Amino acid sequence: MFSRxxxxxxxxxxxxxxxxxxVAAHGASVASAQSALEKSHAGEARxxxxxxxxxxxxxxxxxxxxxxxxxPKGGDLHLHLTGAVYAETLxxxxxxxxxCVDMATGTLAANADKVNAAPVSPVCANGAVPVANAFQxxxxxxxxxxxxxxxxxxxxxxVSGHDQFFLVFDRNDPNSAMDAHHAGEWLDEVATRAAAQNxxxxxxxxxxxxxxxxxxxxxxxxxxxxxxxxxxxxxxxxATGTSPVELSVLRAQLLAGGLRExxxxxxxxxxxxxxxxxxxEHCGQPDAAPGCSVKIRWLYVVLREFPPQVVFVxxxxxxxxxxxxxxxxxxxxxxxxxxxxxxxxxxxxxHMLDYLHSVYPRVHISLHAGELALGLVPPQGLTFHIREAxxxxxxxxxxxxxxxxxxxxxxxxxxxxxxxxxxxxxxxSSNDVILGIVPPHHPLPEYRAAHxxxxxxxxxxxxxRIDLTHEYVRAAMExxxxxxxxxxxxxxxxxxxxxxxxxxxxKQDVFTRLTPxxxxxxxxxxxxxxxxxxxxxxxxxxxxxxxxxxxxxxxEASF
Numbered sequence: 001m002f003s004r005x006x007x008x009x010x011x012x013x014x015x016x017x018x019x020x021x022x023v024a025a026h027g028a029s030v031a032s033a034q035s036a037l038e039k040s041h042a043g044e045a046r047x048x049x050x051x052x053x054x055x056x057x058x059x060x061x062x063x064x065x066x067x068x069x070x071x072p073k074g075g076d077l078h079l080h081l082t083g084a085v086y087a088e089t090l091x092x093x094x095x096x097x098x099x100c101v102d103m104a105t106g107t108l109a110a111n112a113d114k115v116n117a118a119p120v121s122p123v124c125a126n127g128a129v130p131v132a133n134a135f136q137x138x139x140x141x142x143x144x145x146x147x148x149x150x151x152x153x154x155x156x157x158x159v160s161g162h163d164q165f166f167l168v169f170d171r172n173d174p175n176s177a178m179d180a181h182h183a184g185e186w187l188d189e190v191a192t193r194a195a196a197q198n199x200x201x202x203x204x205x206x207x208x209x210x211x212x213x214x215x216x217x218x219x220x221x222x223x224x225x226x227x228x229x230x231x232x233x234x235x236x237x238x239a240t241g242t243s244p245v246e247l248s249v250l251r252a253q254l255l256a257g258g259l260r261e262x263x264x265x266x267x268x269x270x271x272x273x274x275x276x277x278x279x280x281e282h283c284g285q286p287d288a289a290p291g292c293s294v295k296i297r298w299l300y301v302v303l304r305e306f307p308p309q310v311v312f313v314x315x316x317x318x319x320x321x322x323x324x325x326x327x328x329x330x331x332x333x334x335x336x337x338x339x340x341x342x343x344x345x346x347x348x349x350x351h352m353l354d355y356l357h358s359v360y361p362r363v364h365i366s367l368h369a370g371e372l373a374l375g376l377v378p379p380q381g382l383t384f385h386i387r388e389a390x391x392x393x394x395x396x397x398x399x400x401x402x403x404x405x406x407x408x409x410x411x412x413x414x415x416x417x418x419x420x421x422x423x424x425x426x427x428x429s430s431n432d433v434i435l436g437i438v439p440p441h442h443p444l445p446e447y448r449a450a451h452x453x454x455x456x457x458x459x460x461x462x463x464x465r466i467d468l469t470h471e472y473v474r475a476a477m478e479x480x481x482x483x484x485x486x487x488x489x490x491x492x493x494x495x496x497x498x499x500x501x502x503x504x505x506x507k508q509d510v511f512t513r514l515t516p517x518x519x520x521x522x523x524x525x526x527x528x529x530x531x532x533x534x535x536x537x538x539x540x541x542x543x544x545x546x547x548x549x550x551x552x553x554x555x556e557a558s559f
Contacts, residue, residue: 184276501539
């Protein structure tokens with residue numbers, strides 16, 4: 001004890017000598033940080049003023065378009081690859097692959113020539129014609145663009161915007177051979193467009209070309225546990241009686257029966273697609289294209305409009321892949337929510353997810369839920385999808401969620417979503433063209449008032465003929481959102497991305513205070529130091545959030 005006291009005592013004179021210098025250095029550091037913070041706030045205020053000028057009286061959408069095109073937008077978390085690609089690209093690729101098309105329906109058809117691997121001209125059967133003919137026939141070209149998108153669409157008796165939107169995906173056949181070797185090119189297209197709008201991150205929903213065939217084969221081979229006698233499925237969501245034990249047995253059978261091998265094949269295909277995008281854009285090279293600045297991750301797609309054994313196989317494939325491949329950050333269920341098989345199987349599918357989540361608890365889940373409107377299904381069908389997606393399906397994000405106020409006890413549901421920080425992927429144009437949901441019937445104001453996190457997304461640029469900037473313009477003009485509201489939505493998109501790692505922010509969805517290891521540093525600064533730098537190196541999410549703050553600093557400094 002004495003020696004320890006002597007050691008302490010001996011340091012006192014030197015400490016006294018250094019104290020003024022330490023105080024001065026600390027003061028300079030604090031002053032520097034304070035100055036940077038003040039500059040940041042001033043830049044934000046100037047940007048907000050410029051936004052208000054551009055949006056004066058909501059009368060000049062074009063001025064707002066110019067402003068918002070340059071504004072950092074974080075990420076787009078809700079886009080399907082084959083829907084994000086514009087029809088013009090699909091026409092070009094289908095022609096390059098010597099495919100045919102039935103012009104009466106706009107549906108792609110394979111080359112009927114099975115002998116020649118790459119014939120000069122395709123052989124088209126059953127009245128179909130070569131897609132390449134469109135390059136010499138303006139009317140055919142325009143008809144294909146209209147058939148494969150919402151361009152020029154006018155609802156007619158029996159054909160709604162909902163019908164046209166979903167028919168696009170059937171007509172251009174996303175599971176064709178074309179998908180297997182053009183996906184890298186399509187990633188380049190969406191990344192290039194994202195970079196031009198100051199986006200930095202995409203979570204792309206996609207399904208490998210072999211997935212559906214494998215799911216059908218394995219699902220039909222092993223079947224589905226028998227429903228107990230007297231228990232019927234109900235189109236409005238009654239439980240099905242399948243136990244976790246039965247699902248565990250089925251999972252073991254699938255893993256032993258070829259599912260792991262199929263997962264390995266699909267993983268390789270998705271890796272090849274990302275590598276092809278990097279090759280096209282010269283990523284990592286001195287002449288890298290702007291699209292390389294956009295980080296891309298996959299959301300594995302489960303087509304839910306199938307019998308339960310096929311849906312379960314697809315879901316298992318998604319969980320298996322997302323648990324081992326860092327490029328696959330989660331999964332999502334897709335296909336029209338009002339379809340008979342989706343409505344009648346919805347509760348069973350949520351129970352599937354409940355079981356699979358217990359086996360793969362670290363795999364992220366986002367679900368299309370509540371993409372319904374009054375009249376599309378019976379009123380009872382609007383009352384439970386979002387709640388079951390969260391409570392049974394363990395959804396961390398909800399895609400669309402436009403029927404939330406028709407759910408049983410909607411205000412309690414909104415409170416639950418806010419408490420659990422379940423984010424809503426809001427797709428304004430998609431909700432309009434598919435469901436006819438526009439103000440004052442859109443629940444975006446209700447979500448915001450209940451403090452449910454919300455971010456804007458596209459769903460999908462190619463089909464709807466839009467981009468993410470367009471969605472920001474709509475949000476500003478139709479819902480009265482200001483610059484700070486849109487900035488918070490951009491931050492929310494990265495905060496609720498499925499990227500791994502700790503958040504940059506001290507409290508989830510509160511963008512006013514950095515996590516303690518970065519306290520005292522200016523978010524987005526060029527040279528973070530110490531433990532803050534260590535966080536950015538260890539957390540992909542924090543690194544992307546820091547990048548977003550850097551982009552905001554640059555953008556706001558321009559005013």
